[in-house]
Amino acid sequence: MFKKIILPNGSSVLLERIASLDTVTLGFWFTTGSADESKETNGYTHFIEHMLFKGTKKIDAYRLIKEIEGVGGIFNAFTSRNFTAFYISIISSEIDRAFNILIDIIDNSVFDKEEVEREKRVIIEEIKMANDMPEERIGQQFFEKAYKGTGMALPIAGTIKNIKNIKRDETYSYYKEKFNASNFIISIAGNFDFDVVGKKLSKLKLKKKQKTTWDDLSFNYATRSSENLDLNQVYFSLMLPTFKAGYKYNPNINIINDVLGSSSSSRLFQNLREKQGLCYNIYSSNSTFVNTGTFEIHGSTSLAYYAQTIESVYKEIEILIKNKITKTEMEEAKQMQIGTLAFNKMSTDFLMNKNVKHEYYYSKHIPLHKIYKSIMKIDLDDTNNMIDTIFSNRKLFLSTIGPKGAIDITNAISEKLKLN
Secondary structure, three states: OEEEEEOOOOOEEEEEEOOOOOEEEEEEEEOOOHHHOOOOOOOHHHHHHHHOOOOEOOOOHHHHHHHHHOOOOEEEEEEOOOOEEEEEEEEHHHHHHHHHHHHHHHHHEOOOHHHHHHHHHHHHHHHHHHHOOHHHHHHHHHHHHHOOOOHHHOOOOOOHHHHHOOOHHHHHHHHHHHOOHHHEEEEEEEOOOHHHHHHHHOOOOOOOOOOOOOOOOOOOOOEEEEEOOOOOOEEEEEEEEOOOOOOOOHHHHHHHHHHHOOOOOOHHHHHHHHHOOOOOEEEEEEEEOOOOEEEEEEEEEOHHHHHHHHHHHHHHHHHHHHHOOOHHHHHHHHHHHHHHHHHOOOOHHHHHHHHHHHHHHHOOOOOHHHHHHHHHOOOHHHHHHHHHHHHOOOOOEEEEEEOOOHHHHHHHHHHHHOOO
8 A cells, every 4th residue: 555645844755555564664865966966065965874873962873773773673874876865674563763763863963073083084995995896996987977077977975085174064064955855755665554654754853945956967978998907807887878767768778778788698698608708797787867877788807808898799789789679588578577576576675765766756656566567568669769769879988997908908999899
């Protein structure tokens, strides 16, 4: 059973009750993220996410976590380019405990100066750790260039320089400005009492302020490559623009993704790994954001096979453009998507997330049975037309990091294939 409530402050509350479960997930989402920042405030949103775990006027940081983990619950959060969310999964009998904690951190987090200084060191270590991860590096290389001059180009965690210079009062003011009722969505899924929810949420003190808006973005093609002598493989991403979340043909793009590279039976996996033995890691994905979207092919391979691997990926794209996808592939991809949804049907975390995204992107709740039907209605001709729309200019953004020699090979293969 699903119900939507609008609070007096204008915030939406999304409630999906599943009486057969013993658990519930509560999500407090804010529609602001790193892409809503400037160069000067880059890293503030992620820093605020951390600070909301560092104690309130009522409870210290340790007890905050212990209140949830002590009864087997899971308390977590994330910052993305468009969203910041705090969520708790817990047994239904302890829902009051989860509500009390989430409301408390939203309304009463103190941003203690000593905690601010300590957390600055923690986040700097987090940034250093991410910089040691090839996949993170090539992703940031992509965003910096593809969306240059916009908030989308900024790293989610910020820069070490910015984090070092963070001041308590500046971030607290940013929190009060951006994390407001106009940017707030509450989503609850699992076994709970509808009446209890209304009473609890009436205690929130958030007020209406300026709502975050997002301008559509242009896309810049480029080739970006860097080297790290400690690496044994070249890590690469090939990316091109698609469409923002909520676009009516995104389900067709998901089908294309399934056929091309999202699974072990996909064309990329079968050809590059199983038949040619060029790499262990190869896959594709379709990412959507509030104001843009990307189709991505990721992988890694030895320097000796790197050029051949990129050429093989490009050949698969050429085959996709020329021959499209078959009816059999289409039906298999549909069943794959329906099967994935079916496995998530009883996941309170999945349902909580799904309902927020549907509210924000479509302004409505879409139950799973309607999603199943919409998947089965995806048209083969529409899907093949989307292949032309997305891939026909044959341009790709190439981002790589690898051992010595990777830059020269990257530039040579990019020029040979005229990627951008």
